[in-house]
Amino acid sequence: MKQSPRVLLVEDEPAIAELVTVNLRHGGFEPVWAADGDEAQRELDAVLPDAILLDWMLPGQSGLALARKWRAAERTRGVPILMLTARGDEPDKVAGLDAGADDYITKPFSTQEMLARIRAVLRRRAPEQDSSAVQVGELSLDPQAHRARWRGEPVKLGPTEFKLLNYLMHHPERVHSRSQLLDKVWGDHVFIEERTVDVHVKRLREALGPAGLMVETVRGAGYRFTAQPEAAARNH
Template identity: 75%
Template sequence: MKTMPRVLIVEDEPAIAELIAVNLRHSGFQPTWAMDSVTAQCELDAVLPDVILLDWMLPGESGLSLAKKWRAHPRTKAVPIILLTARSDESDRVAGLDAGADDYISKPFSTKEMLARIRAVLRRRAPEQDDGVVSIGALVLDAATYRVTFQEQAVKIGPTEFKLLHYLMKHAERVHTRSQLLDRVWGDHVFIEERTVDVHVKRLREALGAGGAMVETVRGAGYRITAQPVAAVPPAQPAVSAA
């Protein structure tokens, strides 16, 4: 017998939470409701859900803060998180995705859209259980421990930059358009502008320091990561003295 996917609803408005829960139950999901960060953490500690619907504006600790915390914790880092919020500016969407959310739904939203996005993140997460180590030259990424090193020095990197780097390293030397990176790193159902990729590439390069040169811009095409060594400076030629 197929088990129903568990959905943790973290929402402080009872009417909204109940509406979501009813629609989830009717669509084959098993919802659990938490009205604040403390209750949500207790629910997570008890049973790990398959997906979290997380309201941005909560009493006490915000949804954004919770997303960052859960994404950084080994036990909850792989659980898909969908942010629910009335904040719909692009900067807010980027902030939510930066915090580790897999998707973002602006209120008010239709139940059909909500269900479609839940199914999408579950589909996308299922085959992505890659906890291996990827290395290119002196750059090493360990997906299991969420660590990146360059020349054996730890690199501090944000969640979105980590996903971007992981994807580029798994497909080294290939050129990826901004549109392809949005689909593969952010998801094909996330609607943000392509220039957002440029912002995260810039942050990734800054985080990698000297290793940032490995992330190349291919003019008119997109981005790639390469293991090509930095070109050596040719030795100085001896001066020719006048006869």
């Protein structure tokens, strides 16, 4: 008999937790409830779940802090995380994704939507990132050391911006649509909006400073990483 996927729910409101766990069980999942970060960590240490439903607002450590912590830990790095949040504004959604969440569900949400999103992240296969060092012009990137440099100076990048730059630098001078970038950088995220790509490209450009011109907008098509920022500047 096939075992039901185990879902760890981290939610401090008992009424919401009870409703979600009942629906998860009816949806074919094995729910485990933790009311805060410490309890959740004990559950994770005992048995690794197939997915984590993580509330943004928690007593003690926030869901955002927990997502960052679990993404940084070797053992929990690959477990899909879905943020449960009343925060529907785009910057908050991007912050959740940037912290390592695979998707977000904005309260109030329907049972069917929640179950569909969990199934989607369980189906998703994270794209393989090229781990070889690469240099384009005066910009260099070493995925294994997680370092980027522009003219020898270190560039500080968030985790998503780093993955985006890694993909673009390994596939220069090609036009990539937003949906292609979602597939290649984020994975098969059924529910993530294409607008998310624009937000991360903007943040990547800002982090790169003068080298940001190498990330060229191709109107009506998507983005291209070019070794000739002068040409990019004319078309930007």
